[in-house]
Amino acid sequence: MWLVFEQPLNEKIRNYLRIESVCAQLDAHQGFPYPGSELAFFRSLFELAELLERADLRTDVGKDLERQRQQLQLWRPLPDVDQQQLDAFEHQLDSLQQQLQQMTRPTQLIKSDRFLAALRQRLTIPGGYGSFDLPQLHFWLASEPASKTQQAQRWRQRLTPITEAVALLLNMLRETGRWQEQIAMGGSYQASSEQELDLLRVKLKQTYGVYPTISAHRSRFTIHLINNETGKADNRNLPLHLCLSMENR
Known part of the structure; x- marks a missing residue:
C-alpha cells in the first residue's frame, strides 16, 4: 500500500488543503453511519465554516478560477487537445464563478441558524453537549434518521459552491x-x-x-x-x- 503525503508551499494552498480535509470528514459523517457521528458532523461543519470565513479566501478562489479559465484558452489551439474535455472544464469553471458571485458571505446562513449557533457555542466547551446544556440537540437527535440526513444535506449545500471550487482547483494543481x-x-x-x-x-x-x-x-x-x-x-x-x-x- 502506498501512502501519499502532501506539503503545501504557500499559505493559500495550505488553506485549500485544510478545507479539502475537513470536507472529507464532513461528508464521511453526513449520513450518520454510526452512533455519535452527528456530533462529529457538527464539529466538522463548524471547522469548515471557520476556514471559509477568511476574508481573502473568496478573492483567492475567484482569481484562481479566472486564471484557470484563461489557461484553457491557451490550450485550445494546441494540436491533439481534447476540445470536449476543455469544454467540460470551461463549463464547470463558468458555473462555479457564477455561483461564487451570487454568494455574499458563505457562512452567513450557517451563523444565522439559531440551532447551529447554540451548538457552535457549546461544542467549544469540553463535554458541553449534555442534555442540560443543549436540550435542543437531544430533541434533534431523537428525530427520524431521514429527517436528520435531509437537514444535514441542506446545511452542507450552503457551502458547496466554494468547497467545490477549492476541490477543482486542487485537482487541477495536482494534475500539473x-x-x-x-x-x-x-x-x-x-x-x-x-x-x-x-x-x-x-x-x-x-x-x-x-x-x-x-x-x-x-x-x-x-x-x-x-x-x-x-x-x-x-x-x-x-x-x-x-x-x-x-x-x-
Missing part, C-alpha cells in the same frame, strides 16, 4: 505534476526547482515503516524519513516517488 521515482540516500533527499513550486507530494510504501518530514521553500526542499516505531531518523536507502506541482502563472 508527474510522479518520478527517486532514492532517499541515508533516509534523506534534497532537490531544487528552477520554477516556484506550490505543492510537493511524496509517495512511500507503508511497509517501509517510515513517514517524511519536509522542509520546503518555493524552489527547494529537503525530505527526511522518520522511522514510525522509534520516532528517529531512518538511515536506510529507500525509494520514494515525488510529484512537483505548480500553478499556471
